[in-house]
């Protein structure tokens with residue numbers, strides 16, 4: 001009797017509701033919270049559970065012997081989160097128990113945010129040790145990134161397009177104390193001004209026409225406890241720069257159309273492939289924001305400064321393709337690597353990835369040969385000719401040619417920019433920038 005009273009007191013002390021049934025679905029134990037949440041009378045013990053809850057889910061647990069964790073249900077107009085488990089003794093299911101609690105607004109929000117962040121892949125995958133390359137320049141960059149990563153300071157990554165800025169940002173996040181928190185990346189150049197503002201800061205219900213019902217948390221809120229990676233920071237408009245600076249100073253955000261001030265704990269890693277200092281001179285970038293972002297600087301080398309890494313990078317790409325199950329390559333000819341070293345790779349590792357992927361997918365054997373690279377040789381030749389002509393004329397390659405080529409490729413891909421960028425061997429942002437430059441920004 002003493003044991004019974006003691007156990008009952010312990011169960012009643014739990015914040016969760018607990019109700020257990022035996023193999024015949026007779027209630028054998030229930031605590032105070034369960035009675036309260038389910039609205040049951042105190043004398044349910046000894047009665048069939050179906051008398052009070054005709055469709056009780058515990059019947060299913062008795063039948064299947066399988067646990068069900070994290071189910072959400074509405075009971076008496078309240079949302080509850082439930083775990084149901086079989087009670088197993090000596091390998092036999094002798095009953096079932098359900099533990100549950102009210103689902104608070106905070107938990108609801110957490111669940112929604114977690115779901116959103118998983119859907120849009122807001123988790124860092126690459127660790128610094130996954131970044132391929134043994135050249136001195138990349139080794140130094142990795143060492144520096146590791147040192148920077150462990151601090152809480154803001155880091156500015158400088159590097160040409162495709163040099164791995166996002167990979168390094170992920171790597172720094174994963175070696176920081178925030179590794180278990182979210183990693184949220186946003187490309188400031190890919191979103192027009194007002195869209196970038198609502199992405200970063202979120203909005204309240206009814207903030208503007210077309211705003212999602214219930215409002216939307218901004219990326220700062222989603223990155224709470226983690227890292228926010230702001231790529232192409234140099235492209236950010238002046239009004240958004242001012243808002244960003246305020247958030248960095250105050251560590252609080254206010255959603256568009258909202259009154260509430262939401263505290264955020266976010267580490268910023270920013271990146272740019274443009275000379276921000278030049279933009280400061282042209283009054284297009286705020287110097288106070290630049291100094292705040294540029295506490296630590298990590299410069300990433302272009303691929304042409306680490307040509308010795310090409311074989312390792314090529315093999316890493318080949319392995320990834322094989323893992324996807326697309327195609328397996330067993331050997332690569334030395335002459336192909338030699339050809340690769342003759343190129344200056346303006347699109348860096350992203351361009352190398354595109355070239356290798358194309359070759360692997362087109363190759364008919366398990367060996368990559370120089371002859372598989374006919375399309376690449378053509379590209380090289382064309383580039384040499386253009387460079388030669390430019391050198392003779394003392395000009396840069398004609399802009400019209402580039403604009404025409406981009407539009408032609410876009411036509412070919414029926415306006416699909418991602419595909420066009422891939423065919424052109426540039427990233428989407430570069431393509432977007434070029435279109436803007438040639439006056440086709442909104443096409």
Ligand SMILES: Nc1ncnc2c1ncn2[C@@H]1O[C@H](COP(=O)(O)OP(=O)(O)OP(=O)(O)O)[C@@H](O)[C@H]1O
Pocket residue numbers: 130131132133159160161162163164165166167168231273313316349350353427429
């Ligand atoms: N050292 C590396 N090892 C393996 N893959 C790499 C490396 N560097 C870059 N890549 C690959 O190159 C591509 C571009 O990388 P990433 O997006 O990090 O570059 P970025 O500098 O952020 O480019 P952008 O400035 O255009 O946004 C990705 O597909 C990435 O996987």
